[in-house]
Amino acid sequence: MAKIRTRFAPSPTGYMHVGNLRTALYSYLIAKKDGGDFILRIEDTDRERLKEGAMDIIYDTLRETGLNWDEGPDVGGDFGPYIQSERKTIYMEYAQKLLQSGHAYCCFCTKERLESLHTEAGGIAKYDGHCRDIPLDEALERVRNGEPYVIRQKMPREGTSSFTDAVFGYVEIDNSELEDQILIKSDGYPTYNFANVIDDHLMGITHVVRGNEYLSSTPKYNLLYDAFGWERPVYVHCSPVMKDQHAKLSKRNGDASYQDLIAKGYISEAVLNYIALLGWSPKGEEEKFTLAEMTQVFDIGGISKSPAIFDPEKLRWLNAEYIRAMSDEQFHEAALPFIRQTVKSENADTRLIAKCLHQRTEVLGEIGAQIDFIDTLDDYPVDLFVNKKSKSTLESSKAMLEAVIPALEALPNWEQDTIHECLIGMAQSMEVKNGLLMWPVRIAASGRTVTPGGAVEMLGILGREESLRRLRKGLEKIG
């Protein structure tokens, strides 16, 4: 069997949404599973929607996620150019062939006429084939005279067309449903519908992976393949990723793009892993996969037909799994920029902070809220010292702090082990539960009931001087 070749063909609109990325992922996986090639092609035939910097977003996203392409605009390849606007003459050449073979015709209808066709029909109307039967030589003459025109595909008006999709199975449609769609626009550029087919064939694409909004127009593409006598590709149509039951995930809805998720502190691998699971399920029960593992286990048969709703909760969980699986060193590196947004103090021990945060962090961007008491201790209500689980009362808290402060002052160093030994030892000799002693210490140190670590860790992070200052202040507060 011939080598598998798939492509990802985004248009540079400046936004890489999650559904797009997933399509890229599936394309990549289908090719790589069988040692095939993954090609990047840019579809920029809509000259009005070009966006500055959009190409970089595409490149960066694919690179960061590891979806490396074998051929593309920047790396070249044997089937270039890989940017459609640079292939303009190619499309015209093939459109001419269709004109000659009678599978296409020149249409001189004005936009106004087409619009009136729609308004007369109350909004929805197919092109009426007004120019369909203009003899070719007459049409060509009018073209030479400079009359504006488009080239349309001549659809059969009877019979049916069918194909078998790799995920949806057998699909059949009446040819009468097909419109004489435009192949070449009046500006000389091809429409997506045409460029896509020409490029996919010329680039040797064997598996076309795309959103299922193309499912019902696939027969049109097939007719084009047939007209040229080309072999049809395997189609893999994927249902969309939804925001909710009714709406797709989209920029319009203000939904997160890949870039947004990364900025919020999601891990690239986790995002990729999660979207793989949206609409595809592996054979076994394992859900966590590296890209390399996915390449092994991916199977077209596991792609589901129904749309999948993007679940931020599950992404969050998976992200946390990836974070927990990091070494302390890796986590420190990943978390440092986020820690530094909140903790400015130069002598803060970011390694210790990171160690505390590690198992408690699901999304890196949420680190700040956990540790903003480190630089400054806000005023806090005195009744935080009262807690029923540890049986803490104002009286007990006062007694504990009074005992703990001098003991800590006398410590030879401020290592975690030393502090821990000291505090636990005191609880024992005073014959109280650890919690009763630890509670007021942690409250005084942080001014909070919830902290990323226990009393010992908090003292360690704050350092001797600041710790003692806060403990004394706490004692004062209780009065």
Next chain:
RNA sequence: GGCCCGGUGGUCAAGAGGCCUAAGACUCCGCCCUUUCACGGCGGCAACACGAGUUCGAAUCUCGUCCGGGUCACCA
């Protein structure tokens, strides 16, 4: 509206006529661990859209209904 596609817990989903008294994961709840919160461990709640068929037997096949999505551009 015509045509195409889909419909298993709140979400992602397994399921290919008997193995289904319907897996697993996320969420949620309870318990344990514990120096708070997490992590971890254990347990729990929760679904075959509806109605007819076919069959000894249907989540699985057929038809209809309902619901949802897509498509009908000189956008991709």
